[in-house]
Amino acid sequence: MTHPHTHSHGQNTGARPLALALALTGTFLVVEVVYGLLSGSLALLSDAGHMLTDVMALVLSLLAIRVGQRPADRLRTFGYRRAEVLAAAMNAGALLAIGLYILAEAYRRLREPVEVQTTSMLIVASLGLVVNLISARLLASGAGSSLNVKSAYLEVLGDLLGSVAVIVGALVIRFTGLTWVDPVLAAGIGLWVLPRTWTLLKASVNVLLEGVPGGLNLDALRADLAALPGVRGVHDLHVWSVTSGQHNLTAHLVAPAPRGDLLAQVHAVAERHGIGHSTVQVEPEGAHRGRGGHLHP
DSSP states (O other), X not given: OBOOBOOOOOOOOOHHHHHHHHHHHHHHHHHHHHHHHHHTOHHHXXXXXXXXXXXXXXXXXXXXXXXXXXXXXXXXTTTTTTHXXXXXXXXXXXXXXXXXXXXXXHHHHHHSOOOOOHHHHHHHHHHHHHHHHHHHHHHHHHHTTXXXXXXXXXXXXXXXXXXXXXXXXXXXXXXXXOTTHHHHHHHHHHHHHHHHHHHHHHHHHHHHTTOOOTTOOHHXXXXXXHTSTTOOEEEEEEEEEEETTEEEEEEEEEOSSOOHHHHHHHHHHHHHTTOOEEEEEEEOTTTTTTOTTOOOO
């Protein structure tokens, strides 16, 4: 058994921006809930609901980073980095539930309109817009490389859109008296967030189920390995992610004998496909036939 490795695990990043964003959103959440209840605005309350999930998401994300920094041990040979993916899945699930609730409440408000105090809406939503802009700016840099940070960033982005919608709704209601605008805008926020949340949830669950990493073509990888000089077959090929950006590969290659140059070539193929950790067994032709408990595609 031979193991060409590239340890591209990297360090968990994003703790400082997450902490700053948590301080901002946590402080503003209290203000928004109070004024949402006083004004009677569903759009404002829906924005507060998203803000609450932001706070929960940021807390979970920070805890996941702390846990993920723990080294591998006898019980967790890959370490605890998958804690970040668990946090992302939990955050996405919470945001999905909030979005569905807002859609249901918006429908109820359309049938039974509620009076809205636009002054409170404008003041709080404007402050919320500033808070969300700062938080989104803090989290943007890490959103592309970590599902954990991306989940928090997506929730903040949803709140930013919510703040804009509340401001627009308050102005429209103030000058036209059309109170139905408030639940319509709330529904619009939910409809914008839900598909993005669903995408994030699917990506997180795919990692937890050890599915093939998104964007990786397994057939192309198998073909590249099979095309290496001396390789007569590829079987037991498995590719999965431990966490965002950390992809692993195991495979059996049918070849006359283990060769250092072959292992280096396997390593290069894996790197071209974005895989940093590969474990390969080279075996003579026919050695894998008849083994129980294995699939040999």
